[in-house]
Amino acid sequence: MTAIFLMSMVLGLVCGQAVSFCVPTEYTMHVERRECAYCLTINTTICAGYCITRDINGKLFLPKYALSQDVCTYRDFIYRTVEIPGCPDHVAPYFSYPVAVSCKCGRCNTDYSDCIHEAIKTNYCTKPQKPYMMGFSV
Structure with a gap:
C-alpha cells in the first residue's frame, strides 16, 4: 500500500511540474x-x-542569465490590425496588436512582450468609444 502511495506522490509531483496554468486569456484593451x-x-x-x-540557493556562484525566472509568455501569436475611426487624413489610422494563440512558461522576450512586474493602469478611454467587431490580419 505504501509503494502505491509513494508512486502516486512521485507521479503527481512530476506531472505537476509539467503542467502550468499559463493559457490564452480574454483581455479588453482600449486604443486611442x-x-x-x-x-x-x-x-x-x-x-x-x-x-x-x-529560487536558486547558489545565486552568488551562477551567471546572471541563469537566475531568470519563468514568466507566462507567448508561444504562438498572430498580429491583427484595426483602423481607428475619426482620424484626419494626415494621421495613419492603423493599430496592430498581438493575439495569443498559445502560451508557454519561459524567459520573457522583450522583442514582443512587456516584461514589467506590474502593468501601468491606463487601460481606459478618454474619448467616445467605438467597439471593434471585425478586423483584418497582417
Whole structure:
C-alpha cells in the first residue's frame, strides 16, 4: 500500500511540474490616438497565468542569465490590425496588436512582450468609444 502511495506522490509531483496554468486569456484593451476622434474597445487574448519557478540557493556562484525566472509568455501569436475611426487624413489610422494563440512558461522576450512586474493602469478611454467587431490580419 505504501509503494502505491509513494508512486502516486512521485507521479503527481512530476506531472505537476509539467503542467502550468499559463493559457490564452480574454483581455479588453482600449486604443486611442490624440489626433483621432474615437477610442476603440478591442477584445483580444493575451498570455496570463502562473508558472512554476524556483529560487536558486547558489545565486552568488551562477551567471546572471541563469537566475531568470519563468514568466507566462507567448508561444504562438498572430498580429491583427484595426483602423481607428475619426482620424484626419494626415494621421495613419492603423493599430496592430498581438493575439495569443498559445502560451508557454519561459524567459520573457522583450522583442514582443512587456516584461514589467506590474502593468501601468491606463487601460481606459478618454474619448467616445467605438467597439471593434471585425478586423483584418497582417
